[in-house]
Amino acid sequence: MNSLPLDGIRVIDFTQVMLGPCCTQTLADYGAEVIKIEKAKIGDLSRWSLGSDPDGLNNPVFCSLNRNKKSLALDLKLKEARDAVLALIADADVVVNNFRPGVMERMGFGYDDLKKINKRLIYAVGTGFGLTGPYQHKGGQDILAQALSGVMRRKSDSSHPTSIYATPLADYSAGMHLVQGILLALLHREKTGEGQQVAVSLYNSMLAMQMQEGAAHMMRKKDLNWGAFPLTGVFDTTDGAIVMVGAFKQNPLQDICNALDIEDLSQQPRYRDFDAQMEHRPELQAIFRENFAKNSNAHWLKRLEEVDILCAPVRNLAEALEDEQTIINKMILEAGETAAGPIRLIGSPIDMSAAPVSVRIPPPGLGQHNDEILASLEAERGDAA
Numbered sequence: 001m002n003s004l005p006l007d008g009i010r011v012i013d014f015t016q017v018m019l020g021p022c023c024t025q026t027l028a029d030y031g032a033e034v035i036k037i038e039k040a041k042i043g044d045l046s047r048w049s050l051g052s053d054p055d056g057l058n059n060p061v062f063c064s065l066n067r068n069k070k071s072l073a074l075d076l077k078l079k080e081a082r083d084a085v086l087a088l089i090a091d092a093d094v095v096v097n098n099f100r101p102g103v104m105e106r107m108g109f110g111y112d113d114l115k116k117i118n119k120r121l122i123y124a125v126g127t128g129f130g131l132t133g134p135y136q137h138k139g140g141q142d143i144l145a146q147a148l149s150g151v152m153r154r155k156s157d158s159s160h161p162t163s164i165y166a167t168p169l170a171d172y173s174a175g176m177h178l179v180q181g182i183l184l185a186l187l188h189r190e191k192t193g194e195g196q197q198v199a200v201s202l203y204n205s206m207l208a209m210q211m212q213e214g215a216a217h218m219m220r221k222k223d224l225n226w227g228a229f230p231l232t233g234v235f236d237t238t239d240g241a242i243v244m245v246g247a248f249k250q251n252p253l254q255d256i257c258n259a260l261d262i263e264d265l266s267q268q269p270r271y272r273d274f275d276a277q278m279e280h281r282p283e284l285q286a287i288f289r290e291n292f293a294k295n296s297n298a299h300w301l302k303r304l305e306e307v308d309i310l311c312a313p314v315r316n317l318a319e320a321l322e323d324e325q326t327i328i329n330k331m332i333l334e335a336g337e338t339a340a341g342p343i344r345l346i347g348s349p350i351d352m353s354a355a356p357v358s359v360r361i362p363p364p365g366l367g368q369h370n371d372e373i374l375a376s377l378e379a380e381r382g383d384a385a
Helices: 019-029 060-065 079-090 140-146 167-192 200-211 211-219 254-259 274-280 280-293 297-306 318-320 325-329 370-384
Strands: 009-015 034-041 069-074 094-097 120-129 195-199 232-236 241-245 310-313 332-338 340-348
Touching: 009 019, 009 079, 019 034, 019 060, 019 069, 019 094, 019 120, 019 167, 060 340, 069 079, 069 370, 094 167, 120 167, 120 254, 140 167, 140 200, 167 195, 167 200, 200 211, 211 241, 232 280, 241 297, 254 280, 254 297, 274 280, 297 310
Parallel strands: 009 034, 009 094, 034 069, 094 120, 120 195
Antiparallel strands: 232 241, 241 310, 332 340
């Protein structure tokens, strides 16, 4: 097996649900030893996400976020359990949590507590809205971050109702920002020998995702909305729908009209340039809808690609998972099999030629590694004595 970039890095993982677990799974995929600290008998809240599941507490949601980790289930109200965790942290590289500010401190696992026993520790925190400020104790959740950051109000058509984006954008982006912060802190420690605290929030990640739109508003008081551009949209066909992005060309409207086999609208003064097209966007979109409805996805995709207009079919997730490109990109991982069937997971989007991701440890049962980890601690204490 190839050496992985994070071999030798030990991560003590207090996280649950998504923000933290998707971060620590990425670290685990690339070689870190991730010890997941779970509440005895209950575990990570995501173990209960699907209610009753054929695989019990190892439902698909939990499995999707927790491969390559070890589970240590403890009652942290007990001194011996707390002592065991502190012993692990004393020799760890990274501690990660995504509790509300103050929770880890009340348990005696705050950064100020832990850096006394491990000066080189990277202490990584994911919160809803930040470690300080008016929202610091507000419950953090993906949908709330979408709402408070302005993301939920953004839509390609103002006539559409405001709605929740169904994929957890904030959780995933904040989780990946936390990975970046941890890796940067490890590099900094390599140069200086110093540990530090690293913090991200759902709220900040949602604001950062709008960096272009934010700059346009703050610097020019302009509303930048890529989805509302005049030659961009989703259009129904006779057997489905396609999305078209008419941009990055000198005269994309002319090419779209050629593909649709209609008159060249770009020759009309009302559509002569981008500003004019924006002013008359509803009319243009209506023309596009009328014509795309006359033929199939395959027909229009072929026609648009012939004139080099960006386009794609609008598919569901099942169709995307079955796509040959998904398989070629190694985005499906097999993680063993249970009585309920095979464990199949989305893989890592990071493709490293010298460090391919594999499932070294299937998603663990609650407390599956208690004996192994606690016995190892006892052995270390014996050696020290």
